[in-house]
Amino acid sequence: MQKAENISSYVIFLSVVAALGGFLFGYDTAVISGTVSQVTSQFGLTTLQSGWYVGCALIGSISGVLFAGALSDYFGRKKTMLLSAVLFTTSALGCAVAPDFNQLVIWRIVGGVGIGIVSIVCPLYISEISPASHRGRMVSLYQLAVTVGFLGAYLANYYLLNFSTGFTSSNSILHQIFGTEIWRGMLGVETIPAMMFFIIIFFIPESPRWLIVKGKDETASGILSKIYTKASEVSFQINETKQMLESDVKSDWKLLLTPGIFRAVLIGCAIAILGQFMGVNAVLYYGPSIFETSGLSSGDSLFYQSLIGLVNMGTTVLALLIIDKVGRKKLVYIGVSGMIVSLILIGIYFLKGESLGMSSIFLLGCFLAYIFFTAGSISAVIFVFLSEMYPTRIRGLAMSIAGFSLWVGTYLIGQLTPWMLENATPAGTFFLFAFMCIPYMLIVWKLMPETAGKSLEDIERFWLKKK
Template identity: 75%
Template sequence: MKSTINIGYLVFLSVVAALGGFLFGYDTAVISGTIAQVTELFGLDALQQGWYVGCALVGSIVGVLFAGVLSDKFGRKLTMVISAVLFSTSAIGCALCADFNQLVIYRIIGGIGIGVVSIISPLYISEVSVAQYRGRLVSLYQLAVTVGFLGAYLVNYQLLAYAETHTNPGTDWFDLIFVTEVWRGMLGMETLPAVLFFIIIFFIPESPRWLILKGQDVKATNILKKIYVSAKEATFQVNETKSVLTFESKSEWSLLLQPGILKAVIIGVCIAILGQFMGVNAVLYYGPSIFENAGLSGGDSLYYQVLVGLVNTLTTVLALIIIDKVGRKKLVYYGVSGMIVTLLLIGIYFLFGESLGISSIFLLIFFLSYVFCCAISICAVVFVLLSEMYPTKVRGLAMSIAGFALWIGTYLIGQLTPWMLQNLTPAGTFFLFAVMCVPYILIVWKLVPETTGKSLEEIERYWTSSK
């Protein structure tokens, strides 16, 4: 079958959808370079500062709730267009906003875009992919997220450097955005990839599986012919999907309550929310603060954080290459085991490192090792699993439920990490993260089937036959 697959076309479709992941990563990470400037300009107190950081997460939760319904009703492609419009509106609005309230509103709009794209991009890639390449193609989305993180760090650094070299700014709009109030430029630069995403979406087709679900078999067949080249194979795939849909005559919500599918939804919710309490977002969001707690200067902390972002990106590339060869579950076994070890080592360093005079370079090594283990396992696997676990008819809705759990976890960890660092100490915080890895690995071991190399229809039959 490999010789009849148009892999170049598949990669193109996946890269276009994955661009939404880049916007996700950029919009999430860019905030880190603007907090101090926005706080000073608008005279924010601690609560207002927390609201500025967290308001986009609230938007993400809203976006996740609507993403599945929109994609199931109007299609995967139109929903991606909506997310591109939201990102563009947010970026332009943040750059030109008149006051803090407007800034928050536009950040919430961008957060809604994040929530929508976090569901729809991996879902679309999963539905257009073929079984033997699906893992690495969906992983392109996670790779794009990490590149977005790195891109935001680099843009923030370059724009700040540019602003600092222009000590006599003018009064026009350009100097306001890129010199006097450079945070506007940091947030506004997202306009470029957002507009590109909006334009390029129109060059990809609708998901063939969604078209089959809506009874548009001819359109679906024509798209599948471009993917499989063989008309016979395209027809087989249409019939394969339709054979599963014959068992899905019930409404979406009643279908979710069927024993096997309900089990899949609950498992998806568990791995989505548990993954947030294993430390990854705490490291990505609060890395500089954590490094400063270890006695490093602000400059060294920022440099260490850039290294964390670089390792995260490069490791995701490796995960993309091996995920369909090693398998989803094995990556989780190896990676999460490594996370437990490195989290314990980080906790031990915070307990004894300073008193024993141990160099901070060991803390950096432990952190980078943790990021490697995390990026090659749960970060690479979670969106792949969530995008392929559910039946076609309820895939968008079920992913929204799991995505809602994921974003609730992200919001909670964002709010709780400063409290935990202060009250549990850094050592206690990282020991807690290590403990939370245990139920995750047990759930994947006992309850999640190995989906590597299986078609979406085969995976669907596993859950619908499971009681």
């Protein structure tokens, strides 16, 4: 196990920059929730078309995930992040001015590709530049940025909806974007953080572990000397990485199919896809619509969704502070148990709430509790787990495979949630989410190692022994 190393301001800076990709992920994912009813009404969409509007970006995300790992392994983590920034910027501008529903879908898919890329390369980059003793906390900065993006989207939707009622402009395009069709403004505002992300990436170096893989030891040593205070630690990191590379004599695909590593990939895929069927993205995508079914107005539902975003962000801060001390697995045990209880209570509300005299405040409390337990457990650990489970040589490729599973599950939830709410009823939908929590907890309990405090090379050795 690697000795504890004090975290430097340089590592924090690099992690924050990479985490900005998470903000764009969160904003692009959550902004859709405030536009569904408007877009559905304007274009006369059916239930399935409405689901396609939400889910189309996830098709892009799946595509982005599929080649993100290979791109980052070949071109480097930094250049791949730059590509994602370009995709986010063009998507936001395209959505703001899309003349019809088909073009809106195309630009949403472009943004989805950006989401897929950052979901792989940003946590991967952070894990590779962070000391083992603080790696969970640093990678969790990415998830924190995702929740800040969620909250930013909810607040922007709420503000822009109110702003649009009194907005007038002699410019017809501005009047359309920020007045009569405010969903365009909600989607288009993402241009600002996307351009900021593009610019600031130029101020960070390439991942030192990737440089070592490419034989650029001298450049990697210079970067590592800014991360670690002791020269001996720099030499240790370089030697550890080179030692594991020398033992990985197989090709990338053959190494991926090594029994122990293949086991890790399967486990990563399982927890990635199961996490999506535990309801969190259904709440984040369709929260306003779900609240409206309980009798709230669209304005109140957006306000409630903003509260959910605030709890999501605040709880992620708490998880970030304790993940390296408490450990990944214990957070899952506590959090998923709380998720099950919260989901069952939400199901009871929709099943018997009216006869039991339950108010919408009770529903809000259950949703906030659910988000609290989710943000403090599976949302906090998933990208940490995936970014540290695999060997350096194929980390991007293996993360792409696990990430593909995650986005397939997210797409299915995005597409099926409207259908489930309509046909399985809200109660049945949330009872199903509660049931899906059980296999997730069992997999983490029985098959996952505790990775807190271990070097990436130590984790790789663990999986290679599991043949």
